[in-house]
Amino acid sequence: MAANRSATGRTVTSKDVARVAGVSQSTVSYVMSGKRPISERTRRIVEDAIAQLTYHPNAGARALASQRTQIIAVVMPFDSGLGATGLMAFIEEITLAARARDHDVLLVTAEEGVDGLRRVAGRALCDAVVLMEVATDDPRAAIARELRVPTLFIGFPDDAAGLHCIDFDFEEGARLLVGELAGAGRVTALTWGPGTVDRGLNYVPRFRTAAHEAAVAAGVALDWVPLERDRIEEQVRAVLASGTQALLVTAHLNRVVHAVQEAGLRPGTDLDLVALATDVEATGFTVPLTAVSTHPRDVSRQAMTWLFELLEQGTGPAQVRRVPAFVSRRSSVRPGTTPHVPQP
Amino acid sequence: MAANRSATGRTVTSKDVARVAGVSQSTVSYVMSGKRPISERTRRIVEDAIAQLTYHPNAGARALASQRTQIIAVVMPFDSGLGATGLMAFIEEITLAARARDHDVLLVTAEEGVDGLRRVAGRALCDAVVLMEVATDDPRAAIARELRVPTLFIGFPDDAAGLHCIDFDFEEGARLLVGELAGAGRVTALTWGPGTVDRGLNYVPRFRTAAHEAAVAAGVALDWVPLERDRIEEQVRAVLASGTQALLVTAHLNRVVHAVQEAGLRPGTDLDLVALATDVEATGFTVPLTAVSTHPRDVSRQAMTWLFELLEQGTGPAQVRRVPAFVSRRSSVRPGTTPHVPQP
DNA sequence: TTGTACGCGTTATCAT
């Protein structure tokens, strides 16, 4: 029999459960919420009736009465600097975390921008919002500050005042990667292209600035090369032809490594290559790559933990949190180009 | 000012709009729905009040009163035979299609299985359901047949009676790919591994059966090799060592092509390689691959069009729809191994 | 063309 429908097709309500159980409707409600003591006997009777009728509480009615939707809105880009794998990892973790607390996930496209936020919050479609793909100068920041619902930014807008932000520590990641190549003298960063940069994604300048500072400190020359989707192979060839022996890759890893191999070069043997990538990406090649992992799963898990704290304990003080970065040394860097410092 | 909140923090309701506009609450409702004629004058007044108060209708209340949530539930796998890129393409199209009709998308993990379906339908969390990652013997089929809400399967369970199903034409795709290699005498299919097969995904046997039939008809010997995540490179080497000159790849394309190139072989020159893959995947290599594209975007677009028809015109007759398959001939097959038939 | 009034299915506050 269909869930929440009687044999006659009518919707099963808590009233029906009450009738079958021979109790009042409010008792049914309290049995479900556990918000007041119920005798063992009635609880059993009610629970049996619930099971027998396959009763499910109506989400709309519940939301209306309780001012809680049990829904988390996730504002997500479809084309991100993270790549599809990273994105999926994010939303998978977010969804699992939400379900673990009996919440559901509503998907909102980042393309909706400011209006999307207004809509889901204004219509009371959700209890909280998670925002990805944060821009340096993100117009949604202003809105979030006045929103009815707690809003969590994954990423740091320039003005994070009054906001709850969490992100991977791209700055430390940059320092670590440059550190791995400190003995190279000259390093070329193959990085996010115009598509990503134009959207003003916050982590690009964060990474770039930190990388340049670390390069200066280590005494290496750092070239910054944004990869253009249509000419990546060409760009890689040019870079290799220029004599660079050390590559720091933050985007389009697959195609870069491909192109390097096409050129007859092997990371860890003929040149040094480090990457900012997920672990699966870094280990998916013939030569496993020394890399800093962005750990999208850790970030989203911590984000959700925080979000539910805000939800349960009332919206806490604004704060910016960083998820620590680590290097995984594998075999894409030749011994000697990394100065002898203990692996963090 | 925060959306749907007055300066005092109270929620803005249609009653407030009515008061400001000097009309009754029902008039506000009718202005929004357009379900009865409204004089130009009142419409203007009401719309001004709505804008002034930044009024947004409460989703829960609306759902309760109208029995419509304006939400589509999408039951999605996180680890699919499609890969992250294919999945993202699916949910992007679905979300865009939903938004284009003023609906939102609720994400449900396939892991929730039967319970997930029961929950979203039972709680009236959504108006319709889209189901991906359909198994040959899918337990959700039985439930879907009795559900309150229209349910669309992307994929064909063995018993599709009474269901609405749509999918890419994997059978025709298999025939086309085998056809491209018909002159090869012997073909090895590098295909979905145990992880995918174990879940009983419907398209695996659909593709396999059609491929074998086409092979028999064309007089070629077809080896079927499920790829195991941990030994793909090894498997590819073994296959190449066995002397196969023609590869038909349906999974892990990236790693397979990698391994082939590592072996010093070049598709289109030293051997023939065709793939079942998205266009971006097929063209992302040094040698663009002859491939049948699964066109996830087409499939989901058509699925959503159908779904909204069901939603608007009442749930129509059960039906199975196929999205046609085409080959894109590129340069990974040597001239001569494809018999001279005009490209479809 | 517009207003009145009821119901949608819960939660939660009074009572008892």
Next chain:
DNA sequence: ATGATAACGCGTACAA
């Protein structure tokens, strides 16, 4: 420990 009952905010039949 349990039962009535008033919101919650919107849609819509019925009146005017």
